[in-house]
Amino acid sequence: MTKLFTSGFSHLILFIGIFIMIVPVWMIFASSTHTSSVINMGGLQMFLGESFYDNYLRVLLYKGGFFKEITALKMFFNSFIMATGVAILSVVTSLMAAYALVYYRIKYASFLFWIIFITILVPLELRIFPTYSIMAELNLVNSYFGLIVPISASAIATLFFRQFYKTVPDELLESAKLDGANTWRFFIDFLIPLSKTMIVAMLIFMFVFGYNQYLWPLLVTTSEQYWTVVMGLKMMSGSIVHRFAFVIMSMVPPILIIVVLQKHFIKGVFQDK
Amino acid sequence: MKKVQFKSSYSQYLFLAPQLGILLIFLYWPIIQTFRDAFTMQDAFGFGTQFVWFDNFLFIFDDPAYFIAFKFTIIYSFVITLITGSIGLLLAVQANNVMHGKSAYKTLLIWPYAIAPAVVGVMANYFFSERFGLLYHLFNNIWGFNWYESVFDSYIYVIIAGSWKQISANFIFFLAGLQAIQKSVIEASMIDCKNSFRRFWTITFPLLMPTTFFLIIINITYAFFDTFGIIDTTTIGAPSGETRTLVYKAYMDGFRGLDLGSAGAQSIMMMLIVLVITIFQFRYIEGKIHYN
Numbered sequence: 120m121t122k123l124f125t126s127g128f129s130h131l132i133l134f135i136g137i138f139i140m141i142v143p144v145w146m147i148f149a150s151s152t153h154t155s156s157v158i159n160m161g162g163l164q165m166f167l168g169e170s171f172y173d174n175y176l177r178v179l180l181y182k183g184g185f186f187k188e189i190t191a192l193k194m195f196f197n198s199f200i201m202a203t204g205v206a207i208l209s210v211v212t213s214l215m216a217a218y219a220l221v222y223y224r225i226k227y228a229s230f231l232f233w234i235i236f237i238t239i240l241v242p243l244e245l246r247i248f249p250t251y252s253i254m255a256e257l258n259l260v261n262s263y264f265g266l267i268v269p270i271s272a273s274a275i276a277t278l279f280f281r282q283f284y285k286t287v288p289d290e291l292l293e294s295a296k297l298d299g300a301n302t303w304r305f306f307i308d309f310l311i312p313l314s315k316t317m318i319v320a321m322l323i324f325m326f327v328f329g330y331n332q333y334l335w336p337l338l339v340t341t342s343e344q345y346w347t348v349v350m351g352l353k354m355m356s357g358s359i360v361h362r363f364a365f366v367i368m369s370m371v372p373p374i375l376i377i378v379v380l381q382k383h384f385i386k387g388v389f390q391d392k
Numbered sequence: 393m394k395k396v397q398f399k400s401s402y403s404q405y406l407f408l409a410p411q412l413g414i415l416l417i418f419l420y421w422p423i424i425q426t427f428r429d430a431f432t433m434q435d436a437f438g439f440g441t442q443f444v445w446f447d448n449f450l451f452i453f454d455d456p457a458y459f460i461a462f463k464f465t466i467i468y469s470f471v472i473t474l475i476t477g478s479i480g481l482l483l484a485v486q487a488n489n490v491m492h493g494k495s496a497y498k499t500l501l502i503w504p505y506a507i508a509p510a511v512v513g514v515m516a517n518y519f520f521s522e523r524f525g526l527l528y529h530l531f532n533n534i535w536g537f538n539w540y541e542s543v544f545d546s547y548i549y550v551i552i553a554g555s556w557k558q559i560s561a562n563f564i565f566f567l568a569g570l571q572a573i574q575k576s577v578i579e580a581s582m583i584d585c586k587n588s589f590r591r592f593w594t595i596t597f598p599l600l601m602p603t604t605f606f607l608i609i610i611n612i613t614y615a616f617f618d619t620f621g622i623i624d625t626t627t628i629g630a631p632s633g634e635t636r637t638l639v640y641k642a643y644m645d646g647f648r649g650l651d652l653g654s655a656g657a658q659s660i661m662m663m664l665i666v667l668v669i670t671i672f673q674f675r676y677i678e679g680k681i682h683y684n
Contacts (some may be wrong), residue, residue, distance in 0.1 A: 124568055125489070125588070126490055126491065127486075128485040128490045129490045130486075130490060130493075132482060132483065132486045133483060133486050133490070133497050133501075135485060136483045136501060136559075136563075137497070137500045137501060139556075139562070140500070140501060140503075140504050140556075141500070142517060143519060143556075144515070146672070147515055147518060158524070162524035163518065163519075163524060163526060173438060174433050185460075194623035205462075206413075207484075210517045211410070212411040212414060214409040214412060215405065215406075215407040215408070215411065216408050216410070216411035217414070217655060218407050218408035218409045219404045219405075220393060220408075222394065222397055222398055223397055223398050223399075223400060223401075223404040223407075224397045224398070224399060224400055225400060225404055226400065231408065231412075233411070234415070235411065235412075235415065238415055238419050239664075239665050240667060240670060241419065241461035241663060241665065242613075242617050244617045244639045244643070245424050245426070245622060245639075245659045245662055245663055246419070246423055246425075246659065247643065247645050247646075248425050248426075248429070248647075248652055248655055248656075249421070249423075249425030249429065249656075250418060250422040251423070252425070253417070253418070253421060253422060256579075259465050262681075265537070268414060268416040268418060271414060272414045272418045272419045274411075276527075277411065278684065285394070288398045289394060292394070292397075293396055296396075297538045302398050302401075302403050303403075303622070325684060327506050330508070331506075331507075331508035331510075331511075332508075333508060333509065333510040333620070333621040333624075334621065334624075334643070338647075340646065349508045349510050349621075350510070350654075351512050351516070352510065352511060353510070353624070355500060359578070362514075363518075364513055366511060366514055369508070370506075370511055371505050373505045373506035373508070374507065376506065377502065377503055377505060377506040378499060378502075378503050378506075381498075381499060381502065385564070385568065389568045
């Protein structure tokens with residue numbers, strides 16, 4: 120009896136939690152399928168309306184912005200390029216750096232490790248203007264390169280990979296050496312397949328991180344051609360239902376990735392089997 | 393340290409070069425520049441810069457707005473850590489308890505983690521707008537809520553907006569922490585202690601300490617830095633600067649006020665704060681908890 124009671128209590132708490140998470144998003148979604156006049160008269164809606172296609176198609180294809188130069192579709196394209204770029208660049212560079220730190224007898228290994236590690240303490244927000252002026256000097260404002268590279272100066276993945284490599288048994292390298300594998304072969308044929316789960320988890324993590332950037336794209340893109348979705352939300356004008364529709368669409372890619380790839384993400388980050 | 397390693401050769405630098413290159417150009421160079429900004433001042437016409445020692449720092453200490461932002465940042469990170477940590481823990485314990493639907497609950501609770509803070513802010517806007525905001529009107533009916541004028545009410549606004557998605561992150565990590573506790577420990581404790589409430593606080597919670605301290609750091613960094621997008625899309629500091637975090641203020645002073653000296657000095661103050669928290673975490677807390 121008490122068991123039934125406590126598990127009923129657990130379900131109740133979880134339902135309340137899920138309710139708090141889902142209802143706000145649902146209401147914005149339901150409201151985005153109505154016309155503006157419905158919202159203006161009756162506020163946010165609980166039930167679906169009939170303007171789904173009208174509103175969403177218009178937002179995707181309508182040219183907005185101050186100079187009416189960019190569609191939401193193009194912003195999604197930009198965000199996708201930026202997020203993919205950040206994910207690949209930061210994961211590849213981290214894999215390589217962690218490999219050198221663990222598998223080489225480097226003279227200043229601990230110094231190098233600290234040089235990389237300490238950067239975690241200085242997020243982009245703390246060096247935003249100097250970083251911007253460097254981008255301006257290098258003529259990289261309004262480019263995908265400018266959107267991607269400064270964000271990829273991240274050492275979190277390096278720490279994760281370094282930690283993981285340390286748990287790899289020494290025998291692996293010994294036997295690889297017996298097989299005649301050199302440093303590149305060992306890295307590509309042995310270590311990378313072994314760290315697949317963690318690579319996938321880090322790719323997901325960095326993709327969401329890149330997609331969700333707000334301040335940096337705001338600063339480094341003066342041309343509307345390079346606007347991304349998350350920063351574009353603030354810049355887009357339009358009627359209230361179109362704003363609702365844009366908000367909902369902006370959430371879809373990262374949520375989809377986290378939900379669909381949930382297992383890989385959690386497996387890699389927490390290293391459970 | 394590995395016993396078997398490659399001998400030092402040119403190839404180690406090839407592996408290190410990409411990351412170190414990016415860090416040097418886009419991290420260390422800007423940091424050096426930040427220090428240069430912080431110790432120099434541009435003259436009124438922008439023709440040249442002058443080395444001014446600690447003047448920029450003295451100015452920010454003289455600025456009441458800096459202390460308002462400082463106070464808000466401390467309160468904000470404390471409250472967000474407390475709220476998201478306790479709700480995340482509560483949900484994780486319940487999800488770990490149930491026999492059926494564990495993975496469904498997990499999926500239904502982790503997705504808000506993926507939403508950008510700026511997007512959460514835009515959404516919160518709709519619930520706190522005077523025109524049709526449900527929460528605005530609900531709170532307004534109860535105690536005359538008005539975040540445009542009341543500091544307390546604007547705190548409530550940004551705290552709700554800032555906590556919502558962060559609950560998910562706390563939930564994921566606490567759940568993973570709970571699942572890592574060995575079954576035998578829990579079973580043994582069930583024999584020794586019948587009261588499940590007491591059992592949780594004396595057995596389970598101490599075992600979760602590493603997760604808890606990790607999350608405290610995660611939540612504080614979130615409240616310091618990631619909430620920029622939330623503040624910028626909700627109150628923008630309303631009523632009059634009381635809901636600006638230190639990062640938000642530094643950005644505004646540098647961007648709107650074009651005062652790079654002050655922005656640089658504020659950034660360095662932030663770096664010091666982060667450094668102190670990190671050292672505290674390593675020295676003080678890590679020594680006191682037990683990892684199993």
